[in-house]
Amino acid sequence: MSGFVTLSRHGPRGGALSLEYAWLGPEGLPEDAPVLVFLHEGLGCAALWREFPAALCNRLQWRGLVYSRYAYGASTPRPHDEPFPGDYLEREALEVLPALLRALEIDRPWLLGHSDGGSIGLIAAGSDAARYGGIVSIAPHYCVEDICLEGIARARDAYEQGDLRERLAKYHRDVDSAFYGWCDAWLDPRRRDWRIENRLKRIACPSLAIQGVQDEYATLDQVEAIARHAPHTELLAIAGCGHFPFRHAAETVIGAIAGFVARYRNDGR
Numbered sequence: 001m002s003g004f005v006t007l008s009r010h011g012p013r014g015g016a017l018s019l020e021y022a023w024l025g026p027e028g029l030p031e032d033a034p035v036l037v038f039l040h041e042g043l044g045c046a047a048l049w050r051e052f053p054a055a056l057c058n059r060l061q062w063r064g065l066v067y068s069r070y071a072y073g074a075s076t077p078r079p080h081d082e083p084f085p086g087d088y089l090e091r092e093a094l095e096v097l098p099a100l101l102r103a104l105e106i107d108r109p110w111l112l113g114h115s116d117g118g119s120i121g122l123i124a125a126g127s128d129a130a131r132y133g134g135i136v137s138i139a140p141h142y143c144v145e146d147i148c149l150e151g152i153a154r155a156r157d158a159y160e161q162g163d164l165r166e167r168l169a170k171y172h173r174d175v176d177s178a179f180y181g182w183c184d185a186w187l188d189p190r191r192r193d194w195r196i197e198n199r200l201k202r203i204a205c206p207s208l209a210i211q212g213v214q215d216e217y218a219t220l221d222q223v224e225a226i227a228r229h230a231p232h233t234e235l236l237a238i239a240g241c242g243h244f245p246f247r248h249a250a251e252t253v254i255g256a257i258a259g260f261v262a263r264y265r266n267d268g269r
Helices: 053-060 088-103 116-125 146-161 162-169 176-185 221-229 250-266
Strands: 002-008 016-024 035-039 063-067 110-114 134-138 207-212 234-240
Touching: 002 088, 016 053, 016 088, 035 053, 035 088, 035 116, 053 063, 053 250, 063 162, 063 234, 088 116, 116 134, 134 250, 146 162, 146 176, 162 176, 207 250, 221 234, 234 250
Parallel strands: 035 063, 035 110, 110 134, 134 207, 207 234
Antiparallel strands: 002 016, 016 063
């Protein structure tokens, strides 16, 4: 089942946001089956997860929810004269995500986020321990590294001089809204000191952090920091893999998540 949900929009312009979403998972699951909410990356959307959410939900026998954030996919585009605020990840985690869960009547889901979505999930899990059952973060960011900025600068060149814009335009209602909202926010010099250690320290739910060893946007310090600040976190570093391990090492990632979930579900958590 797919559709759109309308949420009140925060900020000086107010109004409403229309966010696209889709339910996934095996047919016939009970209504109280666990729910896994997927939080996409900075250039992603619901469709760009491709087959991974359905494959994972089938393995877990869980329901899954994918949705496109503001400016992405078929959701409300960002006006071109309105940059993402410096705390846009925090707003997504603390305002939009809880509002979406209330609107769709989702109680105590698990979160799975990739890249920007991984950071959103970590912020959410570190801010409301009772709301979420567990979190899987794939290639998340807890701070700004030089390698991240260099990777985004390369993406901007590919967008403006290569075929990246054409490839992304298939998935976004307003591709410039999506791309420049993300790119300009990360390359803003005022963002250089952004960090979320204090959020990590408050994560109490089960936590699994996954990253490719050859991630072109981050060093392994990004996931190792989660374990430093939330010591119960389990880590998985995948050799020979870059920023998209759920695409390039899908079976490894699905198996790791299934094992992680089973350990905590069997413990009654």
